[in-house]
Structure formats: C-alpha cells, structure tokens
Amino acid sequence: MFSEFSPLEDKMFQVMDNEGNIVRPEYMPEVDGQRLVKAYKDMLFARTADLMAVSYQRQGRMYTYPPNYGQEAIAGAMAIVMRENDWLVPAFRELGAWLAKGASLKEIFLYFMGYEEGTVFRNAKNILPISVPIASQYQHAAGLGYSIKYKKEDSVVYAVVGDGGTSEGDFSEAINFAAVWEAPVVFLVQNNQYAISVPFRMQTRSVNIAVKAYAFGIPGLKVDGNDIFAMVKALQVAQEHARSGKGPVLIEAVTYRRGSHTTSDDPTKYRTKEEEDAMAKTDPLDRFRKYLVNQNLYDPSQEEELIAQYKKEVDRQFTEAENYPPYPLEDVFKYTYVELPDDLRQQQIEHEKFLKWKEALK
Amino acid sequence: MEGGLEMKVMTMVSAINNALDIKLAEDPMIVAYGEDVGVEGGVFRVTEGLQKKYGAHRVFDSPLAESAIVGTAVGMAANGLRPVVEMQFCGFVYPAYNQIISHVARFYNRSRGRYRMPIVIRFPYGGGINALEHHSESMETIYGHIPGIKVVIPSTPYDAKGMLISAIESDDPIIFMEPKRIYRAIKQEVPEDKFSIPLGKAKVLQQGSDLTLIAWGAMVREAQKAIVMAKKDGISVELIDLRTIYPIDRQTIIESVKKTGRVVIVHEEPLTFGTGAELTAIINEDAFLHLEAPVNRVGGFDTIVPLPRGEHHYIISPEKIYYNILKTMKF
C-alpha cells in the first residue's frame, strides 16, 4: 500500500469518494455494519458536542475552544483501530479521540472552563494530557515508543499534530528518534490546511507531508482524512507495521478545518467563503452517512431525533461541568512538586493570612 | 522627547503598530515577521495593515517554528537587516531560547564587535486574560539574566511606542515584553509623530515620601489602585515604573529609597529568583543605611500559573499590594 500510494508522486489514499461510493473496494477495511453505525453515531455526537462547545463559549460559559468541525473522521477511525493498551498523545484538537479513549465530555468541558482536572482523563487508559506547545508532544510519543519496546509491552503510540506543527524542529527530531529506535509509533498529522491564518502552502514547499517520511527512512502515506474507510485502513496498516517491530509510520490525514482556529479567531481574515463552500463538499459525516444509507445500515430520518438526544446529553454533561466546585487555593500549590518545598508552603500560609485580613476589611 | 503636537488616542496595540509603521517607513533594512504576523496582522492585531503597506517581503508570515524565527533573524542581522520578530505568546518563546541565549546574546562578543545583533524579539506576556496553558506566564528574569540582551516592558501606550522605537534603533538585541492584559485596557493620547524614550530609564509616576513602590507592566495599574487605598490611611507612596528590566535604572531607585526608606516591589513572575530579588540586592548595596524596613517583595507564587478558574488566586490584586504597603509601614 505504501508503495502503491507513493507520497513522492503525491498520491492520496482514498477508498470512498465524496458521494459515499466505494472506489477502491480492494482496500475496504473489514469492519462490521453495526460497528460502522456506532462509529458514525460517535462522530455525530462529537460534532454535536463540538458545535455546542462553540456556542457555550459565545455565551461566555467557557473560555477559548478549538473547534473540530470537519475533522471528525480521523478520530472516528482512531476509535475503531486503537486498542485499550495503545497510547494516545494528543495536541489540543482531538475531541473525538479523547472520547474514544474514554475521556468524558464533562472533563473536556472542564478543561476549557479553566480547570486542570479536565485534562487528567481519569478513566481513560494510556493517554497523555492535552499539549498546547505545538509539536512538543511528538517527542513524548517517541519516548513512549521506546519505553514500550523496553518493557516488551504490546501497544503502539498514536501521536497527533497539525500541519503547522510539522514545521517545528520537534516534529522532525521526534520522528528521527523513533525511526532510529524502531519505536512503535504512528505519527499522525491532521492536515486541516491552516495553522491559524497561515495556509499549508506557506508552511512547507514539500508536495505533501507524508513525503517527509522518506527522509527519516520510514513509510509515509497521504490519506484522505475525511474518508473514514481510508483512515481506518491506513491506521490498521500503520499500527501493524509499528506493532511488528518495523518502527514508526507517518500518516498525513488530509482534512479541512471547517470552523475557526479557536473561538478567538476570525477566518474571514484569511480565507474565502467560496473555498469553505467547496471544501464542505468533502465533509466526512456527509460522506459516511451517504454510504451507510446506500447500504441500508442507517435510516437518515432518525438523524434529527438523534441530534436532539445528543444535545440533551451534551447539555447534561456541560451542566455537570458548570456545577463543578470552585477552585481551592490549595490546588494551586499541591501539584507543582511531589514534595512541597517549605518556602512554597510558607507562600501559601502568607497568602491565607492576607485573605483573612481582606475578609476582615469588608 | 515629545514629538509633534498631533495627538491621537491609542491603545498599547495601536501604539506598537504605530511605532512599527514609523520605523518601517523610515528604515528599509527593517523587516517584521513571525507566526500570523503578515496576512492576519498577528493574533492580537499588533501588526495589522503593515503587510499591505510595506509588502510581503518586509512584513510576513513565517512557518510555525520559533527557533527558526529567531535563528534566521541572527543571519539577517549579520548582513545588515534589522529584524523585529514576534513570538506569538510568552509560553512559546522556549523553542527559540537556544538561539536567544547561544547566538542573539553572544554574536557581538564572539565576533569581537564585528557582528551586531540589532534584533527586537517582541511577545505578549502575563496573566489575567483567562487563557489556555502557557499563555499567562511572566518570565522576565530568564531574559534579564542573559548577558548580552536588554529587556524592556512598557506599561502604557505612550511608553510602548517610545520604547519600541528605541528598541528598534538599538544596536543591541532587545526582548520587548508586552503586557497583554492591558493591550487594549488603557487608552491614552500619544503623539502621532516619531518620538523615543531612552531604554534603561525608570519613570517616577507619582511622588511620595513614605514608601517606594516599584512595579512594571500590567502591575503598574494595580499598584496605582493600591496607592489610592493607602492614601486613605495617610500613606504617601512614590510609584516607580521600572520600564526596563535590564539594564536596571539604579539611580532612580536609590534616590527614591533614600527619600522614603521603605520599599515594596511588585511583580507577576514567580517570587524566587525574580527581578525583585535583584532590586533588593541593589537597594542593599546602595541604600542600606536608609532602610527603615526590610525590602518587601510581592511576587507570583513559585507555582505553575493556574488555568483560568484558579488564576484569581495567583494574580496579584491591588488589595494584596495595599496589604503589603501596610505591613512595610508597620514594620
């Protein structure tokens, strides 16, 4: 597959077209119908939650939030391929993948409401916290990969970065390390065409991102990231490669960020409505739905009802997050060190004295 | 150093934009770049309109790599350009720290003066805007501690303009830290024409006789509120805006301390090894016998800055400054 869809020739691996037709049946991954319907519904849930997150932010009930709108198939495929023991090393735009790993929506809301608690993901196994410094998490993935090999564990690492992140030194350094170590890492790039306002063609003169794999001596594949089947197949092949001791793989998932970069961003400054409309035709949910409907696996008339149900669930979890207790002073001090230095303890005591004095002022 | 008489109401954002505009027009060797700096005009719109006016060869978007943004500036400067680069947020300078400390700060020395590094590295810093992780830190000390660079922090639109112009004209490399909490919070009449404010000069914002209060950046405004509180107790506070972290204006501080004998220093950055420690040492060296109370440092906790829901615990309030003024007065 890696040679048939050579990134050197800028070939893109695709299984399903924009109309939901299977154009490369020989690459259709084997996933049973019910699992596919679940995947679709999970993607729909993630989209509902994502759109609501944006509106909560607009209502002033949450802080800055990075929308996932239009990129849902990547996480949808990860949810199918990732095993419980596999590691997820996210950036900050991985709503569906966090949920797939077992994070709750409530936690994710807590994070964007300004609580560290929201990125602990207490019930999710083998997941690192959200990483804001672009591409830095790729290094952690390489290290995790080494540790898996060292401990002879049966798992692989899925590391995620954006197209902009591929310009950071950390991106190249991490892949190089993992390649030298033959570490079991699937390096995934969500190429959503923009790094805030900077379009992909201003980020690199490479024909694509996948081709960079050649420089590290590892396989690379450019995949239609809005095609759930291509993504599932690509991740299956990649994780097999990594798991079997052959080292890391670089997967470029070509997608489009239909929303703003974050809720503080205004995309009209740097892209046109025409472009957005054209890219809307590749929407991952629309394509997937068309396929499922054609196969009589899904009745589209239930969609409205489903969304209504999801909205209730999202709102329930959001309300729970909103009712989370206030942030105690203690929590500021508790986690900087395992062993709290005396000096720091004293700072807390002094601050408490001040707070008492302030209270008495009133 | 006032410019012409034409005044315009500016925020810190528009004042910095105006300073860049003036210098870009005046000196063809100046280029300005960074992430989202060109087409979008920066995530805070500090460079808005400048690419249109001066062209994409002078004001532009770079790929996403801080180390390369600063590292390329070194090469440009070696061949006579005067780069003004933006780091998008204080928390993302670190990939470039190697270039700053290993090259920007050392080229002049290493080449025995052959290569000057007239580079300005600007970035928004500080807390108080409910931001994501890594967007709220104040780390002036880690720049002030590097031999070979100067560190500037304005607290008003007027100073931001005048000091950025000086920074761009300086042949030494400058770290220009912009307190984003007050990017748009303060509006002020600023001369439209060119003027400059010398670096390394603190400013006495308010005369007083009982206590010297030293602050900079967004803390100046909080200090001013605390002074109003203290005034009700009959305490006369002298307020100094440090304005330049390195080189420190020893003279202004010492003159004030000799007059008041009591000092409170306020900074957002963590207390330990903070700029306040350096100021305390200077005061000990030059005004020890004039002190009537130990120098009192009010700083950020030595903790990670909490995410927004916990940030109110961390941020230094006017009340906390007032409390420390009283404490120092009562000593």
Ligand SMILES: Cc1ncc(C[n+]2csc(CCOP(=O)(O)OP(=O)(O)O)c2C)c(N)n1
């Ligand atoms: C090291 C670093 N530099 C700058 C930023 C500010 N920043 C946040 S997101 C972003 C763009 C990221 O683009 P990309 O990697 O394509 O991912 P996307 O946001 O599109 O998912 C930038 C520059 C950061 N978070 N970290």
